Amino acid sequence: MIEWFDDVRVGMRFTTAEKLVTREDIKRFATEFDPQPYHLDEAAAEQSMLKGLAASGWHTAAMSMRLAVDAHPFGPHPLLGLGVDELRCLAPVRPGDLIRLEGEVTEVTPSKTRPQGTVKVKWTAYNQDGMAVYTFTPIGIVPRRAKVV
Protein backbone atom coordinates (compact mmCIF):
# COMPACT_ATOMS: atom_id res chain seq x y z
CA MET A 1 0.00 0.00 0.00
CA ILE A 2 1.15 3.51 -0.73
CA GLU A 3 1.52 5.55 2.45
CA TRP A 4 4.28 8.06 1.72
CA PHE A 5 5.90 9.76 -1.27
CA ASP A 6 8.72 7.23 -0.92
CA ASP A 7 6.28 4.41 -1.77
CA VAL A 8 5.10 5.92 -5.07
CA ARG A 9 6.55 4.67 -8.35
CA VAL A 10 5.92 5.71 -11.96
CA GLY A 11 3.50 3.25 -13.56
CA MET A 12 1.50 2.47 -10.41
CA ARG A 13 -2.20 2.27 -11.22
CA PHE A 14 -5.40 3.12 -9.35
CA THR A 15 -9.07 2.41 -9.95
CA THR A 16 -12.12 4.06 -8.39
CA ALA A 17 -15.74 3.25 -7.64
CA GLU A 18 -18.49 4.27 -10.07
CA LYS A 19 -20.73 7.33 -10.02
CA LEU A 20 -24.18 7.56 -11.60
CA VAL A 21 -24.73 10.89 -13.35
CA THR A 22 -28.35 12.05 -13.05
CA ARG A 23 -30.29 14.59 -15.08
CA GLU A 24 -31.15 16.41 -11.85
CA ASP A 25 -27.49 16.66 -10.80
CA ILE A 26 -26.46 17.94 -14.24
CA LYS A 27 -29.05 20.73 -14.12
CA ARG A 28 -28.43 21.60 -10.47
CA PHE A 29 -24.67 21.99 -10.97
CA ALA A 30 -25.16 23.93 -14.20
CA THR A 31 -27.70 26.27 -12.63
CA GLU A 32 -25.15 27.28 -10.00
CA PHE A 33 -21.88 27.21 -11.93
CA ASP A 34 -22.31 26.85 -15.70
CA PRO A 35 -25.78 28.05 -16.78
CA GLN A 36 -25.56 27.31 -20.49
CA PRO A 37 -28.13 25.66 -22.78
CA TYR A 38 -26.07 22.45 -23.27
CA HIS A 39 -26.44 21.66 -19.56
CA LEU A 40 -29.91 23.02 -18.76
CA ASP A 41 -32.31 22.65 -21.66
CA GLU A 42 -32.89 19.39 -23.55
CA ALA A 43 -34.31 21.04 -26.68
CA ALA A 44 -31.55 23.64 -26.98
CA ALA A 45 -28.91 20.99 -26.24
CA GLU A 46 -30.26 18.83 -29.11
CA GLN A 47 -29.57 21.69 -31.53
CA SER A 48 -26.03 22.29 -30.20
CA MET A 49 -22.64 20.77 -31.00
CA LEU A 50 -23.18 18.39 -28.06
CA LYS A 51 -26.35 16.96 -29.67
CA GLY A 52 -28.16 16.48 -26.37
CA LEU A 53 -28.06 17.36 -22.69
CA ALA A 54 -24.57 16.87 -21.23
CA ALA A 55 -22.88 17.60 -17.92
CA SER A 56 -20.75 20.72 -17.59
CA GLY A 57 -17.09 19.80 -17.92
CA TRP A 58 -16.58 21.33 -14.48
CA HIS A 59 -19.27 19.04 -13.09
CA THR A 60 -17.51 16.03 -14.58
CA ALA A 61 -14.28 17.37 -13.08
CA ALA A 62 -15.88 17.71 -9.63
CA MET A 63 -17.46 14.23 -9.76
CA SER A 64 -14.12 12.80 -10.84
CA MET A 65 -12.37 14.51 -7.93
CA ARG A 66 -14.82 12.84 -5.57
CA LEU A 67 -14.10 9.42 -7.09
CA ALA A 68 -10.34 10.03 -6.81
CA VAL A 69 -10.61 11.24 -3.19
CA ASP A 70 -12.62 8.17 -2.21
CA ALA A 71 -10.03 5.87 -3.81
CA HIS A 72 -7.38 7.11 -1.33
CA PRO A 73 -4.48 6.70 -3.78
CA PHE A 74 -1.98 7.96 -1.21
CA GLY A 75 -3.32 6.03 1.75
CA PRO A 76 -3.91 8.20 4.80
CA HIS A 77 -2.77 11.43 3.14
CA PRO A 78 -5.42 13.77 1.74
CA LEU A 79 -5.11 14.96 -1.83
CA LEU A 80 -3.62 18.44 -2.08
CA GLY A 81 -2.80 19.76 -5.50
CA LEU A 82 -0.75 22.59 -6.91
CA GLY A 83 -2.77 22.42 -10.06
CA VAL A 84 -3.84 20.30 -12.99
CA ASP A 85 -2.33 19.68 -16.41
CA GLU A 86 -3.99 18.38 -19.55
CA LEU A 87 -7.62 18.67 -18.52
CA ARG A 88 -9.59 17.51 -21.56
CA CYS A 89 -13.26 16.84 -22.23
CA LEU A 90 -13.20 13.86 -24.59
CA ALA A 91 -16.89 13.02 -25.02
CA PRO A 92 -20.21 14.26 -23.61
CA VAL A 93 -21.27 12.91 -20.21
CA ARG A 94 -25.00 12.17 -20.41
CA PRO A 95 -27.81 11.66 -17.90
CA GLY A 96 -27.75 8.01 -16.81
CA ASP A 97 -24.03 7.55 -17.48
CA LEU A 98 -22.02 5.59 -14.96
CA ILE A 99 -18.49 6.96 -14.75
CA ARG A 100 -15.38 5.49 -13.15
CA LEU A 101 -11.72 6.49 -13.22
CA GLU A 102 -8.44 4.80 -13.88
CA GLY A 103 -5.25 6.52 -12.80
CA GLU A 104 -1.58 5.99 -13.54
CA VAL A 105 1.41 7.65 -11.89
CA THR A 106 3.34 9.42 -14.65
CA GLU A 107 5.91 11.47 -12.71
CA VAL A 108 7.40 11.59 -9.21
CA THR A 109 9.70 14.45 -8.15
CA PRO A 110 11.19 14.74 -4.66
CA SER A 111 11.36 18.26 -3.22
CA LYS A 112 14.91 19.52 -2.75
CA THR A 113 13.93 21.69 0.22
CA ARG A 114 10.96 20.07 2.01
CA PRO A 115 10.11 16.58 3.34
CA GLN A 116 7.68 15.93 0.47
CA GLY A 117 7.46 15.32 -3.24
CA THR A 118 5.14 16.01 -6.16
CA VAL A 119 3.30 13.17 -7.87
CA LYS A 120 1.50 13.45 -11.20
CA VAL A 121 -1.33 10.97 -11.78
CA LYS A 122 -2.99 10.86 -15.19
CA TRP A 123 -6.65 10.04 -14.47
CA THR A 124 -9.08 9.04 -17.21
CA ALA A 125 -12.85 8.81 -16.70
CA TYR A 126 -14.72 6.13 -18.64
CA ASN A 127 -18.46 5.68 -19.08
CA GLN A 128 -20.40 2.40 -18.91
CA ASP A 129 -19.52 1.66 -22.55
CA GLY A 130 -15.79 1.93 -21.82
CA MET A 131 -15.54 5.21 -23.73
CA ALA A 132 -13.03 7.74 -22.33
CA VAL A 133 -15.01 10.89 -21.56
CA TYR A 134 -12.58 13.03 -19.54
CA THR A 135 -8.94 13.14 -18.47
CA PHE A 136 -6.90 15.27 -16.08
CA THR A 137 -3.44 15.11 -14.55
CA PRO A 138 -3.31 16.70 -11.08
CA ILE A 139 0.02 17.63 -9.54
CA GLY A 140 -0.22 16.37 -5.96
CA ILE A 141 1.97 16.95 -2.93
CA VAL A 142 2.73 13.84 -0.86
CA PRO A 143 4.81 13.88 2.38
CA ARG A 144 7.98 11.80 2.71
CA ARG A 145 8.41 9.13 5.34
CA ALA A 146 10.20 10.53 8.40
CA LYS A 147 13.84 9.41 8.50
CA VAL A 148 14.96 7.37 11.49
CA VAL A 149 18.21 8.98 12.71
Added chain:
Amino acid sequence: MIEWFDDVRVGMRFTTAEKLVTREDIKRFATEFDPQPYHLDEAAAEQSMLKGLAASGWHTAAMSMRLAVDAHPFGPHPLLGLGVDELRCLAPVRPGDLIRLEGEVTEVTPSKTRPQGTVKVKWTAYNQDGMAVYTFTPIGIVPRRAKVV
Protein backbone atom coordinates in the same frame (compact mmCIF):
# COMPACT_ATOMS: atom_id res chain seq x y z
CA MET B 1 -17.96 43.84 -29.30
CA ILE B 2 -16.79 40.34 -30.00
CA GLU B 3 -19.46 38.31 -31.76
CA TRP B 4 -17.59 35.79 -33.89
CA PHE B 5 -14.19 34.08 -34.00
CA ASP B 6 -13.22 36.60 -36.68
CA ASP B 7 -13.54 39.43 -34.12
CA VAL B 8 -11.13 37.91 -31.57
CA ARG B 9 -7.54 39.15 -31.38
CA VAL B 10 -4.61 38.09 -29.20
CA GLY B 11 -4.26 40.55 -26.33
CA MET B 12 -7.97 41.35 -25.96
CA ARG B 13 -8.91 41.56 -22.29
CA PHE B 14 -12.02 40.73 -20.28
CA THR B 15 -13.13 41.45 -16.73
CA THR B 16 -15.90 39.82 -14.70
CA ALA B 17 -18.21 40.66 -11.81
CA GLU B 18 -17.26 39.65 -8.26
CA LYS B 19 -18.35 36.60 -6.27
CA LEU B 20 -18.47 36.39 -2.47
CA VAL B 21 -17.17 33.05 -1.19
CA THR B 22 -19.07 31.90 1.90
CA ARG B 23 -18.14 29.36 4.55
CA GLU B 24 -21.42 27.56 3.89
CA ASP B 25 -20.73 27.31 0.14
CA ILE B 26 -17.20 26.01 0.78
CA LYS B 27 -18.47 23.23 3.04
CA ARG B 28 -21.46 22.36 0.85
CA PHE B 29 -19.33 21.96 -2.29
CA ALA B 30 -16.67 20.01 -0.39
CA THR B 31 -19.23 17.68 1.18
CA GLU B 32 -20.43 16.66 -2.28
CA PHE B 33 -17.23 16.71 -4.34
CA ASP B 34 -14.05 17.08 -2.26
CA PRO B 35 -14.66 15.90 1.32
CA GLN B 36 -11.23 16.62 2.79
CA PRO B 37 -10.35 18.28 6.12
CA TYR B 38 -8.97 21.49 4.49
CA HIS B 39 -12.42 22.27 3.15
CA LEU B 40 -14.71 20.94 5.90
CA ASP B 41 -13.20 21.30 9.33
CA GLU B 42 -11.76 24.57 10.69
CA ALA B 43 -9.61 22.92 13.37
CA ALA B 44 -8.10 20.29 11.05
CA ALA B 45 -7.56 22.95 8.36
CA GLU B 46 -5.60 25.11 10.83
CA GLN B 47 -3.14 22.24 11.32
CA SER B 48 -2.74 21.64 7.57
CA MET B 49 -0.49 23.14 4.89
CA LEU B 50 -3.35 25.53 4.05
CA LYS B 51 -3.35 26.97 7.61
CA GLY B 52 -7.09 27.46 7.74
CA LEU B 53 -10.34 26.57 6.00
CA ALA B 54 -10.09 27.05 2.22
CA ALA B 55 -12.28 26.31 -0.79
CA SER B 56 -11.64 23.19 -2.83
CA GLY B 57 -9.69 24.10 -5.94
CA TRP B 58 -12.55 22.56 -7.94
CA HIS B 59 -14.99 24.86 -6.18
CA THR B 60 -12.85 27.87 -7.08
CA ALA B 61 -12.74 26.51 -10.64
CA ALA B 62 -16.54 26.20 -10.76
CA MET B 63 -17.14 29.68 -9.29
CA SER B 64 -14.65 31.09 -11.80
CA MET B 65 -16.47 29.38 -14.67
CA ARG B 66 -19.69 31.08 -13.55
CA LEU B 67 -17.99 34.48 -13.50
CA ALA B 68 -16.55 33.85 -16.99
CA VAL B 69 -19.91 32.67 -18.39
CA ASP B 70 -21.68 35.74 -17.03
CA ALA B 71 -19.06 38.02 -18.62
CA HIS B 72 -20.10 36.78 -22.12
CA PRO B 73 -16.61 37.17 -23.59
CA PHE B 74 -17.78 35.90 -26.98
CA GLY B 75 -21.01 37.86 -27.11
CA PRO B 76 -24.02 35.70 -27.96
CA HIS B 77 -22.03 32.45 -28.22
CA PRO B 78 -22.00 30.14 -25.21
CA LEU B 79 -18.67 28.93 -23.87
CA LEU B 80 -17.79 25.44 -25.08
CA GLY B 81 -14.37 24.10 -24.27
CA LEU B 82 -12.21 21.26 -25.47
CA GLY B 83 -10.29 21.42 -22.25
CA VAL B 84 -8.15 23.53 -19.99
CA ASP B 85 -4.42 24.13 -19.81
CA GLU B 86 -2.34 25.44 -16.92
CA LEU B 87 -4.91 25.16 -14.14
CA ARG B 88 -3.06 26.33 -11.02
CA CYS B 89 -4.10 27.03 -7.44
CA LEU B 90 -1.95 30.01 -6.46
CA ALA B 91 -3.22 30.87 -2.96
CA PRO B 92 -5.99 29.64 -0.62
CA VAL B 93 -9.50 31.00 -1.21
CA ARG B 94 -10.99 31.77 2.22
CA PRO B 95 -14.51 32.29 3.59
CA GLY B 96 -15.42 35.94 3.04
CA ASP B 97 -13.14 36.39 0.03
CA LEU B 98 -14.49 38.34 -2.90
CA ILE B 99 -13.10 36.95 -6.16
CA ARG B 100 -13.13 38.41 -9.66
CA LEU B 101 -11.42 37.38 -12.88
CA GLU B 102 -9.35 39.05 -15.52
CA GLY B 103 -8.88 37.32 -18.85
CA GLU B 104 -6.58 37.82 -21.81
CA VAL B 105 -6.72 36.17 -25.21
CA THR B 106 -3.39 34.37 -25.67
CA GLU B 107 -3.99 32.32 -28.83
CA VAL B 108 -6.44 32.21 -31.74
CA THR B 109 -6.36 29.35 -34.25
CA PRO B 110 -8.81 29.06 -37.16
CA SER B 111 -10.01 25.56 -37.95
CA LYS B 112 -8.84 24.28 -41.32
CA THR B 113 -11.95 22.14 -41.79
CA ARG B 114 -14.87 23.76 -39.96
CA PRO B 115 -16.43 27.26 -39.80
CA GLN B 116 -14.97 27.92 -36.34
CA GLY B 117 -11.75 28.50 -34.48
CA THR B 118 -10.19 27.80 -31.11
CA VAL B 119 -9.48 30.64 -28.69
CA LYS B 120 -7.32 30.37 -25.57
CA VAL B 121 -8.06 32.85 -22.81
CA LYS B 122 -5.75 32.96 -19.79
CA TRP B 123 -8.03 33.80 -16.85
CA THR B 124 -6.67 34.80 -13.46
CA ALA B 125 -8.83 35.06 -10.32
CA TYR B 126 -7.92 37.75 -7.77
CA ASN B 127 -9.21 38.21 -4.24
CA GLN B 128 -10.23 41.49 -2.60
CA ASP B 129 -6.57 42.22 -1.76
CA GLY B 130 -5.55 41.94 -5.40
CA MET B 131 -3.75 38.65 -4.78
CA ALA B 132 -3.87 36.13 -7.62
CA VAL B 133 -5.47 32.98 -6.20
CA TYR B 134 -6.19 30.83 -9.27
CA THR B 135 -5.51 30.71 -13.00
CA PHE B 136 -6.73 28.57 -15.88
CA THR B 137 -6.55 28.71 -19.67
CA PRO B 138 -9.60 27.14 -21.33
CA ILE B 139 -9.49 26.20 -24.99
CA GLY B 140 -12.78 27.47 -26.39
CA ILE B 141 -14.52 26.89 -29.70
CA VAL B 142 -16.01 30.00 -31.32
CA PRO B 143 -17.96 29.97 -34.63
CA ARG B 144 -16.82 32.05 -37.61
CA ARG B 145 -18.95 34.74 -39.21
CA ALA B 146 -20.84 33.35 -42.18
CA LYS B 147 -19.30 34.46 -45.49
CA VAL B 148 -21.43 36.50 -47.83
CA VAL B 149 -21.06 34.92 -51.27
